[in-house]
Amino acid sequence: MEQNQKSDVIVTEGVTKVYAADGIPVNALNGIDLTIQSGEFTALVGPSGSGKTTFLNIISGLDSPTEGKVWLAGKVLSEMSGNELSDFRRDNIGFIFQAYNLIPVLSVEENVEYIMLLAGVPKAERHERVIAMLKSVGLEGVADRQPTQLSGGQQQRVAIARAMVSEPMIILADEPTANLDSKTGADLLEMMHRLNAETGMTFIFSTHDPMVMESAQRLITLRDGQIDSDETR
Amino acid sequence: MILKIAFRNTFRQKRRTILTALAMIVGFTLLSITIGLSDGAYGGIIEMFTRNRTGHIQVHRAGYLDKPSLYETIDGYAAIGETIQGTAGVEAWTPRVYAAGLGSVGEKSTAVQVIGIDVARETQATRFDKKVIEGSVLAETASHEAVIGKGLAKIISGTVGSEIVIFSQGADGSIANDVYKIVGIAESGDDATDRVACYLHIEDAQELFVLDGRIHEIVVIVSNINHVSKITDALEARLNNSTLEVSPWQVVAKSFYRAMKTDQQGDAISRWVIMFIVAIGVLNTVLMSVLERTREYGVLKAIGTKPTQIFWLVVCEVIIVTIGSICVGVPLGVLANYLLSISGITYPEAITYGGMKFTTLYAEVNVRCLIIPAITVMVSATIVSLFPAIKAARIVPAKAMRTH
Numbered sequence: 001m002e003q004n005q006k007s008d009v010i011v012t013e014g015v016t017k018v019y020a021a022d023g024i025p026v027n028a029l030n031g032i033d034l035t036i037q038s039g040e041f042t043a044l045v046g047p048s049g050s051g052k053t054t055f056l057n058i059i060s061g062l063d064s065p066t067e068g069k070v071w072l073a074g075k076v077l078s079e080m081s082g083n084e085l086s087d088f089r090r091d092n093i094g095f096i097f098q099a100y101n102l103i104p105v106l107s108v109e110e111n112v113e114y115i116m117l118l119a120g121v122p123k124a125e126r127h128e129r130v131i132a133m134l135k136s137v138g139l140e141g142v143a144d145r146q147p148t149q150l151s152g153g154q155q156q157r158v159a160i161a162r163a164m165v166s167e168p169m170i171i172l173a174d175e176p177t178a179n180l181d182s183k184t185g186a187d188l189l190e191m192m193h194r195l196n197a198e199t200g201m202t203f204i205f206s207t208h209d210p211m212v213m214e215s216a217q218r219l220i221t222l223r224d225g226q227i228d229s230d231e232t233r
Numbered sequence: 234m235i236l237k238i239a240f241r242n243t244f245r246q247k248r249r250t251i252l253t254a255l256a257m258i259v260g261f262t263l264l265s266i267t268i269g270l271s272d273g274a275y276g277g278i279i280e281m282f283t284r285n286r287t288g289h290i291q292v293h294r295a296g297y298l299d300k301p302s303l304y305e306t307i308d309g310y311a312a313i314g315e316t317i318q319g320t321a322g323v324e325a326w327t328p329r330v331y332a333a334g335l336g337s338v339g340e341k342s343t344a345v346q347v348i349g350i351d352v353a354r355e356t357q358a359t360r361f362d363k364k365v366i367e368g369s370v371l372a373e374t375a376s377h378e379a380v381i382g383k384g385l386a387k388i389i390s391g392t393v394g395s396e397i398v399i400f401s402q403g404a405d406g407s408i409a410n411d412v413y414k415i416v417g418i419a420e421s422g423d424d425a426t427d428r429v430a431c432y433l434h435i436e437d438a439q440e441l442f443v444l445d446g447r448i449h450e451i452v453v454i455v456s457n458i459n460h461v462s463k464i465t466d467a468l469e470a471r472l473n474n475s476t477l478e479v480s481p482w483q484v485v486a487k488s489f490y491r492a493m494k495t496d497q498q499g500d501a502i503s504r505w506v507i508m509f510i511v512a513i514g515v516l517n518t519v520l521m522s523v524l525e526r527t528r529e530y531g532v533l534k535a536i537g538t539k540p541t542q543i544f545w546l547v548v549c550e551v552i553i554v555t556i557g558s559i560c561v562g563v564p565l566g567v568l569a570n571y572l573l574s575i576s577g578i579t580y581p582e583a584i585t586y587g588g589m590k591f592t593t594l595y596a597e598v599n600v601r602c603l604i605i606p607a608i609t610v611m612v613s614a615t616i617v618s619l620f621p622a623i624k625a626a627r628i629v630p631a632k633a634m635r636t637h
Contacts, residue, residue, distance in 0.1 A: 054631075062535050063631035082540045082626075090537020101532040101634070105241035110234075117234045118537050162536070 008071075009170055009202050010036040010059050015068035017054050017225070028054040030225040031068065036204060036218075038169070041196050043216035044206040050222040052206035056172050059204075060093050061085045073169055090118050094163030094201075096173035100155040102147040102162070108134070109143040112161045119166060133161045137191060153184035160188065164195060170202045177209045189215055235542050239549035243557075246522065250554055253518045257558035257610050258565065260511030264504055264606035265566025266573065269596035271500045273574060275493055276597050279458065279482075285359055285422055287485045288327075288452030289461050290468065292317070295478045297449065298485065303332050303404055306447035307477065316471055317453055322464045324456045327354035328448040330438040334401030334409070336381075336431055341389040345381075345431040347399060349438025349448075358454045361419075361432075368393035368417030375436035379413035382427030383420045391415050397431065403443035411441050504605075508613045516617040519551055523621040530625045531633025544626040551618035552611070559607050566603055570596040 017029040029051045036042055044052045057063040059070055061077040070077045073092055080088060095101075102111050109130055116126045134140050137157040147155055156176060163171055171192070177185035189212060196203050205212055213219060221228040243250050283289050291298075292313065297305040307313065310328045317326045330349030335342055352371045355361040362370045371378050381391050391397055396412050403409040413433060421427055439446060455464050465481045472479065483490045523530070530543055538546075573596035583592045596602075 057631035060535075062634075063629060086534060086537050086539040086542075089535065095535055097532070097634070101528075101535075103238065103529070103533070105238055105245060110237075114234060115537050118539075118542075 007037040008035050009038045009040075009073060010034070010204075011071040012059060013069045013071075015055070015058055015065045015070060017051070017058060017063070018066045027225050029058070029065070032225075032227060034220070034227065034230075036202065038202050039196070039200045040218055041193065041203045041216055042205065042218040042220060043213050044204065044220050044222060045208070045213055046222035046228065048208075051225040052222055053174055054225075055222065056174055056204065056206050060095070060170075060172050061089060090115055091166070092169045094166070094168040094171045096156070096159050096163050096171065096176045098175040098178045100147070100152070100159045100179075102155055102158055104147055106147075107143065108139065108145050108147070108150070108158050111147065111158055112165050115162065115166045121166075129165055130161075133165045136195075137161045152179050153181070153188070156180060156184075156188060157191075160192065164199075164201070167199065168201065170204065173203065173205045173207075175207055175209075176205065177207070177212060182211070185209065186211060235538075235546050236549055239546050240553055242526075242546075242550050243553050246525075249518055249522065253515055254554050254558045254561070256511050256514040256518075257555060257614065258562045260507055261559060261562030261606045261610050262565045262569060263507050264609060265562065265602045266569050266596065267500065267504055267507070268602040268605055269566070269570035269573060269598060270578070270594060271497065272599060272601060273570075273595045273597035274591075275497065277591065277595060278493065281422065282486065282489060283458065283482045284454070285364070286426070287482050288358065289455045289458055289482050290453040290465050291480050291482075291485050292451040292453065292468070292472070293449065293478050293480070295476055298478065298480060301331065301449070303402075303442060303449075306404075306444060306449055307451065308447055310446075310448045310451060313472065313474075313477070314451060317451065317468060320464065320467050320471055322455050322457065322460050322467070323453055325354065325358040325454045327351055327358040327452050328435060329355075329450040329452060330435055330442065330444060331449045332401055332438070332442050334399045334431075336385070336389060337398045337400070338389040338391040338395055338415075343385065343388050344429060345385060345399065346426075346429045347401070347438055347441070348430060348432050349435040350432055351435045358452055364419040364421050365417040366420045368415070370417060371432060371434050372416075375434040375440070377411070377413050377437060378416045378434065380417040380419050380432040381415055382430035383418055384424055384428030385430060386415075386418045388428065391418075393417060399431065399441065401442065403441070404447075405443045407443060409441050409443065411437075413437070504609065508609050511610070512613045512617045515551070515614050516620070519547070519618050519621045520624075522550070523547060523625045526625075527628060527633045527636045530628050531630040531636075534628060535630040535634065540626040543628070544622045547622035547625050548615060548618050551614050555611050555614040559610060562606065562610070563603055566606065567598060570598045570602055574598055 012032050012034045015029055015032040019026045019028055032055065044055060046052055058065050064078060103114065106114065112130045112133055113126050116129065134143055137160055139154060139157050142150060142154065177188060192203060193215060195201065207213060217233055219231045294305040294307055314326050317323055328351055332347045334345055334347055336345035350361065352373050365380060371380055379397050381397065393415055395415050397415055398412050399410065401409040419432065455461060461481045465479050469479045533543060577593040577595040579593050
């Protein structure tokens with residue numbers, strides 16, 4: 001498949017995922033062909049079980065497709081080893097999960113710093129970037145706190161800071177506002193829009209939240225593991 | 234950071250960590266006590282065996298040990314003895330003459346082994362005076378006296394004050410026979426020896442067997458039995474005599490040494506059983522921990538932690554608990570072995586080993602009883618952590634993050 005190396009960040013070709021549920025095969029994704037370009041603010045929508053999370057997992061290399069190929073930044077994910085995939089995710093993808101998924105034994109600052117530490121960023125630079133990122137998500141006063149000492153909205157901000165601090169090419173967010181109240185959700189969404197505009201990062205959300213859907217530049221609707229509609233605004 | 238996470242993880246489930254550590258501490262202490270008692274027992278046996286009988290090192294004419302003979306003698310033993318005494322680490326030495334013969338008291342006769350000894354040196358080296366349980370020790374100068382073994386006294390009805398006649402053959406081929414007054418009955422701790430032993434003054438024995446000042450054996454006692462090998466080499470170098478053979482006690486008493494080694498291997502099996510039980514306990518808790526943190530490992534992997542780093546995270550957690558357990562186990566092991574080295578464990582009935590009787594088992598406090606348990610606990614805990622660590626490293630992030 002020919003790719004536009006400059007702007008095509010994610011390319012999928014015939015991506016299919018079949019799960020075995022109690023021995024019965026279930027098609028979670030059915031031959032998805034999709035291209036996402038850099039800087040897009042895309043929302044994946046659809047009813048529960050339509051394959052949104054599965055698709056996010058596959059395009060990030062957290063899971064492998066039963067059939068088909070995924071190119072991420074020009075590289076075929078299925079050709080990478082486990083360690084190569086981890087390095088690739090560390091350097092190119094930031095994750096924001098519905099359940100925040102912060103590391104409970106690390107402080108806010110350490111959680112945000114963790115990925116840079118894995119990448120071998122010098123200590124002084126790490127500290128500087130963590131402080132700047134916490135400031136940009138409005139958490140400058142809680143750097144030493146443990147995740148359990150924060151509210152849901154604050155934890156999600158930490159997750160956003162962690163996802164963005166290493167300036168990855170893509171941010172994948174799985175229902176990032178699902179556990180937040182409308183006001184906090186709106187604040188976070190606004191913040192992500194701002195970061196998208198400032199840094200040109202590619203954002204891909206899976207969501208049920210109408211507010212997220214409304215604010216997305218591109219809305220991809222999945223149904224029964226297939227693309228039902230693909231609308232760019 | 235991996236080490237930091239591992240360290241903090243160990244304190245998350247305190248009860249589980251304490252239980253795992255307890256299994257390791259108990260295993261460490263039990264191993265330490267087992268080794269302390271084993272070393273104490275074998276140390277005591279070796280010390281008694283070598284001190285009472287063989288000495289720590291022996292010097293013979295080359296070939297004598299393989300085929301003892303009246304004719305394989307050492308000349309000028311006094312000069313050799315001086316060289317031996319001047320060697321670092323040597324505490325004492327004593328010459329001996331050995332010959333077989335027929336001993337008779339009245340009308341009763343039996344085979345005897347004549348052992349010619351330098352009374353003063355033998356007393357200093359092998360505590361010969363302590364072996365005499367009835368009568369007195371031989372005079373320090375040759376005076377035709379004999380001390381016979383307890384078993385021999387019973388066989389030939391020899392008593393203190395009676396006379397024993399010894400018949401044999403001299404080194405010059407002549408008939409050797411003479412009469413000696415029994416002045417004492419000896420018990421060496423080895424029944425087989427006591428059934429044939431007839432101790433004479435070395436000069437009386439040399440005269441009887443026409444040895445002209447020659448001897449068969451020089452027994453050497455060293456101040457530290459652990460240095461036997463080094464001192465044996467030093468003696469060989471200093472004597473520099475190809476007609477002489479210097480042998481440590483392990484060579485002199487080969488069969489005793491082998492039997493002891495076999496016994497020690499038996500002890501090693503019990504140690505492995507202890508460690509196996511501990512390892513199963515550790516495996517169980519580590520597996521539970523990995524299972525509980527499946528989601529967390531999935532997240533770590535998702536955000537860029539390599540499988541190898543996840544592997545080391547699990548192994549590091551186990552190693553941290555193991556190091557902590559060893560730190561607690563060391564003083565406990567030392568204390569337990571120290572107390573057992575003072576009070577000992579009294580056997581319900583005296584046990585016999587190598588012909589010697591033991592009534593109490595004492596432990597020994599040494600580096601081995603700390604190093605071996607430490608290595609064993611560390612290695613076994615690390616090995617059992619490998620399976621859960623591999624399991625954690627192989628987690629598929631998407632699947633792992635679906636678990637609760």
